[in-house]
Amino acid sequence: GESVGLHLPTLSVQEGDNSIINCAYSNSASDYFIWYKQESGKGPQFIIDIRSNMDKRQGQRVTVLLNKTVKHLSLQIAATQPGDSAVYFCAEKGWGGSYIPTFGRGTSLIVHP
Amino acid sequence: EPEVTQTPSHQVTQMGQEVILRCVPISNHLYFYWYRQILGQKVEFLVSFYNNEISEKSEIFDDQFSVERPDGSNFTLKIRSTKLEDSAMYFCASSGGTSYEQYFGPGTRLTVT
Numbered sequence: 476g477e478s479v480g481l482h483l484p485t486l487s488v489q490e491g492d493n494s495i496i497n498c499a500y501s502n503s504a505s506d507y508f509i510w511y512k513q514e515s516g517k518g519p520q521f522i523i524d525i526r527s528n529m530d531k532r533q534g535q536r537v538t539v540l541l542n543k544t545v546k547h548l549s550l551q552i553a554a555t556q557p558g559d560s561a562v563y564f565c566a567e568k569g570w571g572g573s574y575i576p577t578f579g580r581g582t583s584l585i586v587h588p
Numbered sequence: 589e590p591e592v593t594q595t596p597s598h599q600v601t602q603m604g605q606e607v608i609l610r611c612v613p614i615s616n617h618l619y620f621y622w623y624r625q626i627l628g629q630k631v632e633f634l635v636s637f638y639n640n641e642i643s644e645k646s647e648i649f650d651d652q653f654s655v656e657r658p659d660g661s662n663f664t665l666k667i668r669s670t671k672l673e674d675s676a677m678y679f680c681a682s683s684g685g686t687s688y689e690q691y692f693g694p695g696t697r698l699t700v701t
Binding site: 568 | 695
């Protein structure tokens with residue numbers, strides 16, 4: 476069946492480094508993708524989104540890249556800070572029917588000072 | 589900054605009992621959602637609600653579940669006869685309707701014993 480998944484369950488980086496979190500999706504009909512951040516004990520928090528007609532979108536310290544050819548999504552965090560430590564989920568949303576996101580399993584980002 | 593709130597933060601109940609989880613969405617939002625997250629697993633969609641009726645629901649949202657917007661501010665999830673496997677974090681979310689961005693509450697941890 477269709478699924479959204481993440482390559483690595485845990486990513487450890489040093490403060491100040493750039494972080495890259497990857498996500499693979501399999502639903503070719505998906506046209507909208509979202510990254511969420513979930514800190515311990517809190518609900519998911521929207522970070523950035525991208526539509527399928529774009530390859531790249533930048534926010535504050537974050538960049539999302541979309542490669543539709545290989546159905547791959549990545550989240551880049553520049554100058555990672557301890558406050559970035561959290562679980563990051565990608566989610567996909569299909570077009571024209573359901574507007575409900577399908578979440579991936581999540582990658583735990585650990586930032587060492 | 590407006591936020592989604594949920595009560596209680598933790599609910600312990602015995603198997604077979606009814607529970608009601610409460611949410612106060614962001615005041616000018618029109619779409620409301622419930623999700624659950626079993627410990628260590630993905631966030632899973634349960635139900636969406638718009639214009640005083642369910643707009644989408646997942647396979648998880650069976651006859652044991654119901655939602656209600658009893659007044660202009662609260663949005664509730666009722667589980668009629670809880671099972672052990674209902675133990676999870678339950679997140680409420682809301683969105684304004686002009687974008688897909690959903691704002692999540694902090695969650696209610698439901699423990700069924």
